[in-house]
Amino acid sequence: xxxxxxxxxxxxxxxxxxxxxxxxxxxxxxxxxxxxxxxxxxxxxxxxxxxxxxxxxxxxxxxxxxxxxxxxxxxxxxxxxxxxxxxxxxxxxx
Amino acid sequence: xxxxxxxxxxxxxxxxxxxxxxxxxxxxxxxxxxxxxxxxxxxxxxxxxxxxxxxxxxxxxxxxxxxxxxxxxxxxxxxxxxxxxxxxxxxxxxxxxxxxxxxxxxxxxxxxxxxxxxxxxxxxxxxxxxxxxxxxxxxxxxxxxxxxxxxxxxxxxxxxxxxxxxxxxxxxxxxxxxxxxxxxxxxxxxxxxxxxxxxxxxxxxxxxxxxxxxxxxxxxxxxxxxxxxxxxxxxxxxxxxxxxxxxxxxxxxxxxxxxxxxxxxxxxxxxxxxxxxxxxxxxxxxxxxxxxxxxxxxxxxxxxxxxxx
Ligand SMILES: [Fe+2]
Ligand SMILES: [Fe+2]
Numbered sequence: 001x002x003x004x005x006x007x008x009x010x011x012x013x014x015x016x017x018x019x020x021x022x023x024x025x026x027x028x029x030x031x032x033x034x035x036x037x038x039x040x041x042x043x044x045x046x047x048x049x050x051x052x053x054x055x056x057x058x059x060x061x062x063x064x065x066x067x068x069x070x071x072x073x074x075x076x077x078x079x080x081x082x083x084x085x086x087x088x089x090x091x092x093x094x
Numbered sequence: 095x096x097x098x099x100x101x102x103x104x105x106x107x108x109x110x111x112x113x114x115x116x117x118x119x120x121x122x123x124x125x126x127x128x129x130x131x132x133x134x135x136x137x138x139x140x141x142x143x144x145x146x147x148x149x150x151x152x153x154x155x156x157x158x159x160x161x162x163x164x165x166x167x168x169x170x171x172x173x174x175x176x177x178x179x180x181x182x183x184x185x186x187x188x189x190x191x192x193x194x195x196x197x198x199x200x201x202x203x204x205x206x207x208x209x210x211x212x213x214x215x216x217x218x219x220x221x222x223x224x225x226x227x228x229x230x231x232x233x234x235x236x237x238x239x240x241x242x243x244x245x246x247x248x249x250x251x252x253x254x255x256x257x258x259x260x261x262x263x264x265x266x267x268x269x270x271x272x273x274x275x276x277x278x279x280x281x282x283x284x285x286x287x288x289x290x291x292x293x294x295x296x297x298x299x300x301x302x303x304x305x306x307x308x309x310x311x312x313x314x315x316x317x318x319x320x321x322x323x324x325x326x327x328x329x330x331x332x333x334x335x336x337x338x339x340x341x342x343x344x345x346x347x348x349x350x351x352x353x354x355x356x357x358x359x360x361x362x363x364x365x366x367x368x369x370x371x372x373x374x375x376x377x378x379x380x381x382x383x384x385x386x387x388x389x390x391x392x393x394x395x396x397x398x399x400x401x402x403x
Contacts, residue, residue: 029392
């Protein structure tokens with residue numbers, strides 16, 4: 001049988017109030033041991049308080065070739081940013 | 095490949111942006127990185143052996159706990175790096191196989207013997223010190239996953255260097271024999287550490303290309319000089335003598351001048367001559383083979399659980 005364990009992506013919550021952030025990957029036979037491996041590998045120095053592991057093959061990613069068509073439209077819609085509105089100095093803190 | 099893809103890659107490199115695994119990249123860039131990251135990973139895990147051999151003989155429980163933590167860190171460094179290499183489309187099994195069958199090398203620094211406790215100190219101070227000098231610029235490597243792995247590694251390396259220096263500091267504060275032991279370890283490890291930065295720039299084949307790709311940020315000789323400049327004052331603090339009669343401060347250059355390493359010896363070490371390389375690989379292969387039943391059992395258990403679900 002193929003004993004090469006699948007790959008898992010590891011996400012770590014550094015502390016309460018923060019989101020889980022991707023920190024790297026591990027190989028493990030199942031989710032439970034992936035959590036243990038993630039703990040051993042990424043939290044030896046109080047780096048976090050909560051872990052998620054996700055099978056790498058389950059990640060659906062956008063294609064880098066689509067980067068322009070997906071993400072560029074924001075470029076010509078600067079009005080979405082508050083700084084594009086010049087207002088009288090009296091209301092500058094708005 | 096389209097011309098568009100090559101242009102995009104070139105402009106990302108030009109702008110000192112990072113290349114991520116999904117991006118198109120020249121095949122040579124990919125191959126260079128797979129080889130470099132894999133050999134770096136192999137070095138981390140083979141490097142566990144010379145120090146691991148001292149865990150049972152550490153002079154106190156405290157030192158034993160420190161050494162275990164350091165060796166465990168090195169295992170972790172290997173895993174970060176294998177992960178980065180895998181993101182380039184290779185597999186963990188393939189990389190380990192290349193190590194086990196000598197198709198990829200590890201740093202020859204781990205093929206020097208560690209006869210005394212002072213060698214453990216010298217490894218931490220000098221070998222980890224040289225590794226840090228090498229690795230800090232790699233944090234800005236153009237390949238994202240490699241740079242991120244290096245950031246994590248560099249954070250952990252600093253403790254490695256300090257614990258090594260402190261081992262030697264304690265020995266130099268001790269009896270005449272202990273001080274002598276520290277000096278002899280420095281004598282053994284100085285030149286190998288200086289050679290860790292690789293051949294001189296005049297003979298380094300890939301320097302220019304890897305600098306252009308943002309894989310390398312400084313040349314071998316620049317890094318070597320930085321290491322010597324950093325380490326000489328530390329040796330003075332320990333009251334130990336660096337075994338190089340040509341070593342002296344050069345006011346004009348603002349750097350230390352130092353002698354030429356024995357590049358013949360370096361070449362012999364890179365070729366893997368001597369008994370230690372054989373032993374290192376045997377220990378590694380045995381560890382891998384002895385762990386096979388664990389990998390198989392866990393995979394079988396996971397398959398059964400999936401069926402039951
Ligand atoms: Fe390391
Ligand atoms: Fe280290």
